[in-house]
Amino acid sequence: MQELTDDLIDRFADGGSADLIHDFAFPLPIYAICDLLGVPREDQDDFRDWAGMMIRHGGGPRGGVARSVKKMRGYLAELIHRKREALPAVPAPGEDLISGLIRASDHGEHLTENEAAAMAFILLFAGFETTVNLIGNGTYALLTHPGQRERLQRALAAGERGLLETGVEELLRYDGPVELATWRYATEPVTIGGQRVAAGDPVLVVLAAADRDPERFADPDVLDLGRRDNQHLGYGHGIHYCLGAPLARLEGQTALATLLTRLPDLRLAAEPAELRWRGGLIMRGLRTLPVEFTPPRK
Numbered sequence: 634m635q636e637l638t639d640d641l642i643d644r645f646a647d648g649g650s651a652d653l654i655h656d657f658a659f660p661l662p663i664y665a666i667c668d669l670l671g672v673p674r675e676d677q678d679d680f681r682d683w684a685g686m687m688i689r690h691g692g693g694p695r696g697g698v699a700r701s702v703k704k705m706r707g708y709l710a711e712l713i714h715r716k717r718e719a720l721p722a723v724p725a726p727g728e729d730l731i732s733g734l735i736r737a738s739d740h741g742e743h744l745t746e747n748e749a750a751a752m753a754f755i756l757l758f759a760g761f762e763t764t765v766n767l768i769g770n771g772t773y774a775l776l777t778h779p780g781q782r783e784r785l786q787r788a789l790a791a792g793e794r795g796l797l798e799t800g801v802e803e804l805l806r807y808d809g810p811v812e813l814a815t816w817r818y819a820t821e822p823v824t825i826g827g828q829r830v831a832a833g834d835p836v837l838v839v840l841a842a843a844d845r846d847p848e849r850f851a852d853p854d855v856l857d858l859g860r861r862d863n864q865h866l867g868y869g870h871g872i873h874y875c876l877g878a879p880l881a882r883l884e885g886q887t888a889l890a891t892l893l894t895r896l897p898d899l900r901l902a903a904e905p906a907e908l909r910w911r912g913g914l915i916m917r918g919l920r921t922l923p924v925e926f927t928p929p930r931k
């Protein structure tokens with residue numbers, strides 16, 4: 634993760650400016666998940682393009698999203714087929730996730746190639762735009778809260794990671810990437826918070842509102858990177874709790890710490906009011922995040 638992060642920063646560091654969404658937050662999760670799945674490096678830029686088309690939410694050329702999904706699914710199916718053919722009898726240490734999925738069995742039954750492709754696709758899809766927005770929203774929150782950002786930079790300079798860890802959780806609570814959980818349906822009548830929900834009724838939980846609940850969080854609208862009592866719902870809750878949370882934490886922590894350490898005077902190159910956020914109800918994230926900084930000395 635550190636290598637991927639440094640590589641991406643190397644690509645724009647000399648220029649003194651960047652769009653942190655396009656140049657950093659967007660490619661990092663896609664390369665990370667591709668490495669984890671075992672997509673060869675030379676094919677990863679195709680993934681980057683397909684994923685880019687997918688998160689434009691149909692804003693690109695007509696039919697582009699469907700075509701990109703199809704290409705990604707097709708590529709994964711073929712990769713799984715190739716890997717299955719060449720799979721060694723004994724797993725090697727550090728074996729990639731696709732090979733793990735091919736090996737996985739439940740009561741002696743293996744996943745079909747189609748099931749393994751669907752699983753790889755969902756991992757990519759669930760772990761991509763979410764993490765882009767953790768890095769994007771998180772960096773934006775730090776740049777607009779100079780006191781908190783300096784606090785974190787001081788801790789990082791002193792080699793203390795504790796504030797980075799609580800800080801990324803706080804950024805998830807304060808302005809998390811996922812605003813709504815997926816649909817739930819009541820299996821029996823229930824009353825929650827004074828609201829009657831009949832059996833079969835759909836329930837949409839607004840995670841972002843729960844994470845600013847004054848009955849749950851002290852000063853919920855204040856960004857406090859050192860917040861301790863912070864059981865936020867940024868990754869959901871219960872049986873569908875985010876499978877990728879440890880990976881996302883690692884990505885978020887590595888990305889933010891490396892940015893603030895390598896580009897210590899990072900600053901916004903636009904007024905906050907000029908920044909545009911992606912539409913849609915489920916995800917919250919910036920379209921662009923223009924920044925400036927002093928290029929690091931070599």
Ligand code: HEM
Binds near residue numbers: 755759866874877
């Ligand atoms: C900051 C980044 C991320 C955030 C904020 C996030 C958020 C969430 C949330 C809120 C849910 C629960 C949805 C619900 O209950 O309706 C969820 C589920 C899930 N996430 Fe994440 N996620 C992130 C990164 C990832 C990554 C990196 C992966 C995979 C590599 C991933 C894979 C999944 C999967 C597979 C589920 C479904 C789990 C299930 O239904 O049992 N997520 N995520």
